[in-house]
Amino acid sequence: MTASKTPRCSRSRARTCLPSKKHCVRHSLTREAVYEDLVSTERQEYHSRAADALRAESGSNPVQIANHLFAAGRSEEAVPLCLTAAAQAQETWALLDAANLYEKALPYVRDPLARADVLERLGRCLSHADRPGAASAAERNLLEAVRLFESAGERVKAARVRVDLAAAHYPRLRHAQAENELRLAVGVLEPLGPSAELADAYNQLSFFRVVELDGPGCTEWAKKALAAAEEAGAGLAEVRAQNLFGLGLACEGRVDEALEWLDRSSSMAVRRGWSWYALASMNNSLILLPLERWDEVPARLDRMRAVDPDHFTTLNCEAWAWVGQGFPARAARVAEKARQASASREWAVSVFWTNCTLALAYSAMGRLDDARRALPPADPTLHKQDQLSLWGAELQLVVAGGRPGAGVVAARPVQDLVPGWAWALERVLALQALVDLGAAEQVEADLRAAPDTGFFRAVRIDLARLRADHAEVLAKAPGLIQLASRVGARLFADRARLALAEASAGSGDREAAAALLQEVMTSALEREHWWQQEQARRLADRLGIRLVEDVTPALEEEPQATGERFVTVLFADVRGYSAMTRKVAPAVMADKIASLQRSAAREIARHHGTVDKFAGDAVMATFNVRGATVDHASHALRTAIAIRDRARYLGLALGIGIATGPAIVGRLSAGANVSVLGETTNLASRLQAQAGPNQIMVSEEAWRRLRDHIDGTAETLELKGFDRPVAAYRVG
Structure with missing residues (x-):
């Protein structure tokens, strides 16, 4: 076959003479017999004719046309189509498709300013696309876009890209670089008045306050972001600002108001198809939930799964829920999946969080060596939020390992754990671990101004148990057990039962103590919670109570x-x-x-x-x-x-x-x-x-x-x- 004998590619046959799945070949034999044996010039001719035929048809897919034009060597014609299709995909939040299209067009875009624009768009998509290596690729592309804009004297465009670059730095744990980019960007953008980019810069400055547990600073920047987003008509920036404003309120102790703002943010993000930001708000609302509202956890997790069941944010929230419900083995299985998903995306900060979750879960399972391996290394550059997550995991490991914990107790990242540390479950687990390690005076001081709500009541019961104040335990523990059982927080229900068993025995009711201890042991065995089993055994041994630890032969x-x-x-x-x-x-x-x-x-x-x-x-x-x-x-x-x-x-x-x-x-x-x-x-x-x-x-x-x-x-x-x-x- 020669080029002169290449059959015409009519409109009706355009879809049957294409070269691959991407170009709709209907049968592999067709591809092998007709396409694979063609020389390059013949292939280009086929692609060229197919592109022209598809262009003449109304409603043809521009991506298919662009693919044919690229393969035909007509890249100058293909690039505009490819970029238009990429922008449409980006607008509908099909970020992975958009990124692939931008990457296809980029080698043919040689003008520095046009290339910088494509790099910026590609970097934005990769910052949120679910693809291995996306985070580092986003950083590289955005850095190059800034360089090109700055070289061309386009300081405003460079400043806008710096806002995105700061967002790309954070998940890579490059906090100092992120804040530096924001300072440079705001200095250029603020004099120009409200814009979507300025609102995003304010949002990120708000975020960097909340990770330092600065509630007032967070809300102040979030208010500025809300105002700029509303005036600029920037819906995405508005969603982020609502999320951050809620977090700032939570750090000020206004949790119910915070949850309203977070739910508003996630609802708007879901309606607009912004899955990433919907999950961020949903994650924050779940970790702020007070014990009284833990019956909402299953429904909130279902909403996250409806957005993206395999996203690392969804998985990590599910793992945290299992921790609070007292099922560490289930928590570990889900957290391991979350860590794998985070690592493939190169999201170092999410790997850090899931490792902290795994350290908690492994400690509760008695897998202490695994817990030590999972525990992230100490890093003085971490924000206070991350330092507290790491410290809380260390406390649990020390408690489960039975080792002296004075050094870990003394290393608390903040002096007062209640006002600033708004993450409810993390905080109560740390406070209870401090009680177990004998730091009762510190915990008493932490709780001095804390309200009489579920999680804080659980810690106060622990303190009363430590003081051997049986009357207080007998008065408060039954109510907490009822509350925790009703909302599915079996970890806290069984911990209160241990306190109640000890108080019952101390008050002369050994029969009640034995029943409570047996209930805890049966529950802990069922939940594979090694540490609560150990706590029940130790108390039973001390009280001279024999427990039944039935290992059903059918399990073998x-x-x-x-x-x-x-x-x-x-x-x-x-x-x-x-x-x-x-x-x-x-x-x-x-x-x-x-x-x-x-x-x-x-x-x-x-x-x-x-x-x-x-x-x-x-x-x-x-x-x-x-x-x-x-x-x-x-x-x-x-x-x-x-x-x-x-x-x-x-x-x-x-x-x-x-x-x-x-x-x-x-x-x-x-x-x-x-x-x-x-x-x-x-x-x-x-x-x-x-x-x-x-x-x-x-x-x-x-x-x-x-x-x-x-x-x-x-x-x-x-x-x-x-x-x-x-x-x-x-x-x-």
């Missing part, structure tokens, strides 16, 4: 029939057991081992494993005896970490071995325990013997499945029963 895996399975086997053994028995009273030692076995059985069942046997101070468990799961190595590792941490609390040190591989699994006789036979079992046992105190030894196959989630040191071991050296990994 049951092999379908005897046969070979690919499994993970775990062996754990107490280090220094014989020496300890010579120093510790037999009854005390027996109680420690019994407690460890109960915890091990519970964790093994929770992670879909089967207890093969307990032998004194040792335990063996197998995961995937049914052969139905692929993540059994992960389940075994989580179990190992949980029982190791439980043993640490009991003053015991475990050595643990984990091996993954084939084994014969089944009940070898009627009524017998499940047996797991083969080299994998022997390997797990030998690795356990090589593990030091509080260490986990992992086989090579198990490591291959787990290496993305843990750190370890590779070793080559000579093991009894194995002819060759064995590769293994030591996890601290």
Whole structure:
């Protein structure tokens, strides 16, 4: 085929001779037979004819026309169409489509001012587009737009872009750069009178006040933003200003008014299709909710999911809700998704927030090493809001870990926690952790001017419990339990039950105390809240009350029939057991081992494993005896970490071995325990013997499945029963 013989592309056939899915080829065979074999000049001819045919049709898609013109080498004609389509997509908040179109046109835009304009538009889209690497790309494009405008002497246009650049800097944790860009922009824009860009600059200055917990400063700038937005007819800036004005009111303690402004902002954003800003306002309203209004949480989360169920803001709010409701395992699962979504977008500030949430959730689950890994590093440049989030997570980790917390308590970012720190759930969790760490006088001072509302009442009950003021606890705790139960905040209901159980026992009603403690234990087991289980156990031990911790056998895996399975086997053994028995009273030692076995059985069942046997101070468990799961190595590792941490609390040190591989699994006789036979079992046992105190030894196959989630040191071991050296990994 030659160019002279290229068939005509009539209007009726224009859609059947296009080169790819983007250009509507109806069948892959058509593409292969007609298009793929054409030389470049023939392809350009096809594209050129297709573009002309589509242009002649009314209602043709300008993006398709532009794609054909680009492919035909007629870029000068394609660029205006592409930019028009991009602007239309941007106007309807189809930001990812708009960004793709701007990127397609950009290489062909050579005039510096025109190029700066496209870079500005592209940067704005990428600041909010859901695409990996979008945040850094937004920064780069906006920086280049500022440079080009400044070079051309267009100071006003450069100032307008600086406002967007400041917004792009913040999620990358470049706070100083953001505030500098705003100062430069306002200095140029303010003398020119109200504009959308000036309103946005005021909004960002308002935001930088609220993250420093400066309520009056936040509302002052937000008022200026509202006035400028209304006069300029800038609806998007108005939505942001309503959101920020609400936050400023919240920092001044006017929470009900704040929620009204936030709900107004989110409603307007939803109506206009501005999903990003709708979610921002919804997020702020949820974290401000007082306990009395926590029954609104499910409906508020549903509204966020209706906007975007997979956005990291939605996911992080859902995780926070699970924290407050007392379900840390669910919180962790959702927060892990939120962190992944944030990281793919390069939103460092959101990764920071989700890491704080994960540290809280992992601490409550007893996964203390995971909590320490999740906890962001200290950074003196963080705003007060972020410092408080980090500090609150640190407090929870110290409480759950049973370590001295004087240093963390003393490092409070602000002197008075009540007036400025408006995020209700974060604040109450920190106050309760301070009570647990013995900082009662500080908390009393914090609450001196606090109202008698639900969350503050919960902390006052904790203080009364600490003072052994049984009368106050007996008077206040039942009402709080009723309130927290009604709104679904089981974490706070059960914490109040613990206080009420202690007060009941102190007042002579041991029967009521036992019933309350059993209720807390049953609830905490159901919710997988390790720390509340520990609190219930400790109080029960102190009061001499026996609790039932039923691990239902049905939760354990049951092999379908005897046969070979690919499994993970775990062996754990107490280090220094014989020496300890010579120093510790037999009854005390027996109680420690019994407690460890109960915890091990519970964790093994929770992670879909089967207890093969307990032998004194040792335990063996197998995961995937049914052969139905692929993540059994992960389940075994989580179990190992949980029982190791439980043993640490009991003053015991475990050595643990984990091996993954084939084994014969089944009940070898009627009524017998499940047996797991083969080299994998022997390997797990030998690795356990090589593990030091509080260490986990992992086989090579198990490591291959787990290496993305843990750190370890590779070793080559000579093991009894194995002819060759064995590769293994030591996890601290």
